Amino acid sequence: MTRLLPALVSLAVVVLLGALLLTGPTRDGLFRGSSGLGDTFSRRDARGPAPDRVGPGSRGLENASANTVTAIVLDYRGFDTLGEVTVLFAAVAGAGLALFGRRRRGQAPPRRRASLILTTAAPFVVLFLFVVGLAVALHGHLTPGGGFPGGALLAAGLVLLMSSTGHEPSARRLHLLEGLAGFSFVTVGVAGLVWKGSFLAHFTGGGALGDFWSAPVTILLYLIIALKVSSELTGAVRTLALVEDPTDKEAP
């Protein structure tokens, strides 16, 4: 019972938080013109004259997402964002290169056990970070945030999980996730090129400005960015965590 209780409490917290993020306190449901917590922010932007329909015939790119910053980052400057993601990859790869060869071969370095406070609090905080991170990434076209902060939240959760349990995620899996995300970003871009005639163009229709489904391509791109950012940051911290400990040599 004592082992089951934390699991049940954290499950309840996550379900409650998820429901709150999906439905929001004022409006009704994710799929009916509401975006949960996003509502509070997006309606402010979306208010005004009658909401524009965003669809295949829509001309203005910024119509697709109520969040102006996202409209600029992923619509007008989508190609730049691809470059930005590449820069992030290069930075992490550079850090890995600088630390290359300093890793202990064979077994993982010995580590102290995580403290009681960390192991007790970690499950709650990790679940909270995962749910909020995913929500921030998915609502990037409506609310402040998006794939970069969302991915960083996911990475923070993974790092916390890593330091509390002492198990690192496998490098192969992280690299696969990262490569897959990078490939998907370009694939979405090429899909826009094929169907709409320009790289990263919105190749699907959307709902009214402010709806969750108002910008499906933006949701997809921010989800991909969140995956890429989280796997890259986790990989960077993992590399640092596994570097050989110089103080170990002095120990008998």
Add this chain to the structure above:
Amino acid sequence: MIALILLVCIPLVVGAVAVVTVRDLLSAILIEGVVSLAAAVLFLLLGALDVAITQAVVGCGLTSAVFLYSWRRLPEKAREVTHD
């Protein structure tokens, strides 16, 4: 509102000075985390919500984690700063 912003700025400035003057590196890392958190609150008060989220997660969380991992790798002698 202005008073609240100024109130947040106090730990920001005091902490920023403390980070570079304190002798113990571990204390410097922890104070840096607090400074980042204060900066995140400041961004929140100024209405830049997405910057605040990023500052809290990256500045306060991940940067501190990276610093702490690096600190753990430092030899005993290097953990205290000597101001010449």
